Amino acid sequence: MLGLGLIGGSLVRAAAAAGRRVWGATTSAEDARAARAEGYDVVASTEEAVARAGVEDALVVLAVPLPAVEPVLREIASVAPECRLTDVVSVKEPVADAVRRLLPRARYVGGHPMAGTSASGWAAGDAALFRDAAWVVTAEVTESDEEDDEDEAGAEGDPGLWAEVARLALDCGARVVPATPAEHDAAVARVSHLPHVLAAVLAAVGADGGPLALSLGAGSFRDGTRVMGTRPELVRAMCEGNRWALLDAVDDALGRLGAARGALASTGSLAATVAAGHAARRSWERLRSADAGSRVRVNSHDLRCLVELGRHGGRVVALDDDEAVVALPE
Amino acid sequence: MLGLGLIGGSLVRAAAAAGRRVWGATTSAEDARAARAEGYDVVASTEEAVARAGVEDALVVLAVPLPAVEPVLREIASVAPECRLTDVVSVKEPVADAVRRLLPRARYVGGHPMAGTSASGWAAGDAALFRDAAWVVTAEVTESDEEDDEDEAGAEGDPGLWAEVARLALDCGARVVPATPAEHDAAVARVSHLPHVLAAVLAAVGADGGPLALSLGAGSFRDGTRVMGTRPELVRAMCEGNRWALLDAVDDALGRLGAARGALASTGSLAATVAAGHAARRSWERLRSADAGSRVRVNSHDLRCLVELGRHGGRVVALDDDEAVVALPE
Known part of the structure; x- marks a missing residue:
């Protein structure tokens, strides 16, 4: 985990609570001290954290604000240019562009948990922050029907890494929303x-x-x-x-x-304005209670299908090697 | 109490809890039934409620939505044209205008408790709804220094009725914000x-x-x-x-x-937009904790002074026959 602020710190706690081995690095001495005081494994630098990810075959999670993404990607490139990477930054196309430029040999799938508070820093974190939240996991699929070579990471999605990132989100209690970076x-x-x-x-x-x-x-x-x-x-x-x-x-x-x-x-x-606002809020409330809707099971490698279900408000609620269970709104 | 919805129903509960005798009327059979089931005194009609206010020398409180204000004022006019009246409607100049037109001999001071929820009806009411809330009590004072005849109700404020309405608000746990209808x-x-x-x-x-x-x-x-x-x-x-x-x-x-x-x-x-928004939110948070500020004691009959303090964020937190205690922000 690179970055131990509100989101990174919550994710470290949630992943550890789910039984995962997790270690982190941060440039904030205060966050590092606070995380260590609670018994979490904080290493000295981004380079050290990423080098260890290489040794232990671990997923690298980028949890820094957008302006820090490029410098951190450069640090990663110097140590582990072929790592498996995800992130929790709030925009996806700029991060995907930066990864393509600075870490062209890495395997990357973007993520964005839709959770937060107005507080920040490790101390504001909470293992339950992601419970029932939507967590976007991106898939770079195009609208065309042409099947690209799925082994070429980054070109037309990476179902293996997609599932690995989705599993992390599910382990943290979130529901996974598949989407393209642009649509996200x-x-x-x-x-x-x-x-x-x-x-x-x-x-x-x-x-x-x-x-x-x-x-x-x-x-x-x-x-x-x-x-x-x-x-x-x-x-x-x-x-x-x-x-x-x-x-x-x-x-x-x-x-x-x-x-x-x-x-x-x-x-x-204000009839039209208020009617539209009220109807929209009601639609949102119905989508929030999507658990009341139907469940469909789809091939977990079919990112194009998953993205299409995401466009209709679908959320992945369970995942195994072959199959994803998607909750659809009513 | 004319109207037993969210605000009227909460006010009935809060006033009764403060030891006041209170009775109400409503055109909603559902609200009437619910209020009676909880032991509150609901009479059959607006006319009956207002006639009893005349007999018992009680303050009439109008707690209906704005579109119902004029019809209810006409009902009051037919029974008690010289009553003492306040209201809890969310705008003050239109109500004051309607009272001047339809109940010219009544004594009227407007009120507006800044509290609510997105629910409505008696069932949504709560005796604690007004606790620590701002409750505007209006005073029709002008900017001029000329002293008008304060006995002429409605011309330049009515300090006696103003204090009576303010005391009701304080009894319900609110803090009183003095303001002119237009500034409100x-x-x-x-x-x-x-x-x-x-x-x-x-x-x-x-x-x-x-x-x-x-x-x-x-x-x-x-x-x-x-x-x-x-x-x-x-x-x-x-x-x-x-x-x-x-x-x-x-x-x-x-x-x-x-x-x-x-x-x-x-x-x-977005530097300017976000900086202005952040500073404004912080200002609001500071004003909310006005209890940390200073206290001033002023003549409770001096509505012009009270309104001026209201303009600076002052709230009346206690009131006796001669003196109002006003909390000012830092």
């Missing part, structure tokens, strides 16, 4: 990065109303601005790292907010 | 109504991303869209009832979101 980035721009931008806008417009307005901020303001309690550099790294997909989401939000503005000004009605 | 409406547009509009926009943009996007919605999406779980007609009544102040807030949000869009497109940086 477009989706999280809407449901993870846009919420941060809107929270920033809401908080600032509230503060523009002075102390009276802020002192009247209650439940809707508290929840709508919660993520602005997060450290600004983490929010920026996450959102700016997904710049182009986020721009599309912001444009959609500007369009919908402008439409609400126009309706309110011209007719005084 | 402008403030809640920013911190209560705009959050609902942005939640609707966020939910819809998420759903526009299809099942994959919705299935990846986690903490930031959950919190940012929470209030869209509320019944659409309640959200609309609240937001549309504050149309002009909300338009200003939406315009400010469009301006800030447009600026974020421009910065992201041109430089890739």
Whole structure:
């Protein structure tokens, strides 16, 4: 585990609790001290952690913020250029691009657990953080029907490594969402990065109303601005790292907010805005309870099929060498 | 208590728990049945409840959604045109206007407890709903230094009734924020109504991303869209009832979101947006812990002074016949 912050630290705890052997490295002396004090195995450097992964044939997990990804990949390249690698960074195309450039001989499958808190650092971690969370495991499949050589890692998916990463996620209590990097980035721009931008806008417009307005901020303001309690550099790294997909989401939000503005000004009605918002929230709540839906069993090597099920809200809830069990929403 | 939904029902419970005699009426047979089953005194009609308020010299509390305010005021006018009245509706100028038109001889001071949940109806009520919440009690004071005749109810505030309403709020565990109706409406547009509009926009943009996007919605999406779980007609009544102040807030949000869009497109940086949002959230958190600030004691009849303290984030935490204790933020 490279990085022992909120996500890396939670993952170390969850993986250890699942019976896995895990060791880590971090550039934060504070996180290293705290993790060691709780009995976890923290080595002195990224190089040492990665060299040991080579010796013990272990999966390398990159759990650093996006701006640190390239420097860490360079460190890995100097020690273990052919490692098996995944990550838990919040965008997937930029990481995949960096891996292709800096670690072209590595086998890589991206990951992104959709879990977090506004706190950060080892101390904020929790072995239960991923319980029932969605954990995207990426597959680089194309829309074409042409079957590529699956042995060529990185070209058209790597079912073996995909399953290895998915098993780690399942061991941590998460459900696995198969997706392409591009579709992942477009989706999280809407449901993870846009919420941060809107929270920033809401908080600032509230503060523009002075102390009276802020002192009247209650439940809707508290929840709508919660993520602005997060450290600004983490929010920026996450959102700016997904710049182009986020721009599309912001444009959609500007369009919908402008439409609400126009309706309110011209007719005084927010009927369409509120109806769409309410229906969307209900759809999300139904998808959250996907356990109520059906189960399908598919070939666990068929990444194209898994990605297609992910597009329909499917989540892998169990996996063996041949078969993946996918929960589909109703 | 006219109306026994979430707010009225919570207020009945809290006032009774504080040792007050309270009775209510509602047009919802379900709420009436539920309240009676818990031993509360529910009379057959608004007219009966208000007539009894006249006999027992009680304060009438209007706890109906904005669209029901005018019909209920007409019912009150037919029975007790000179009653003492407050309300808990989420906008204050439209209610004050309606009272002036339909109940010109009543004494009226507006109220608005900043508390709620996305559930509704008597069953969702809770005696503790108002604990530590801000409860605006309005005062119709002007900016001029000219002293008006304070005996003329409604012209330049009614300190006697203001204190009576404030005491009800304090009895329910709330802190009282003095404000003019117009300043209240402008403030809640920013911190209560705009959050609902942005939640609707966020939910819809998420759903526009299809099942994959919705299935990846986690903490930031959950919190940012929470209030869209509320019944659409309640959200609309609240937001549309504050149309002009909300338009200003939406315009400010469009301006800030447009600026974020421009910065992201041109430089890739969200530094200004995130810094402003983070600072605003921190300001709100500091104001929330206003108990750490100072206490000032002022003449409880001096509504102009109380309103000025409210503008600076002050909250009345205790009140006797002569003196109000106001907690000020640091």
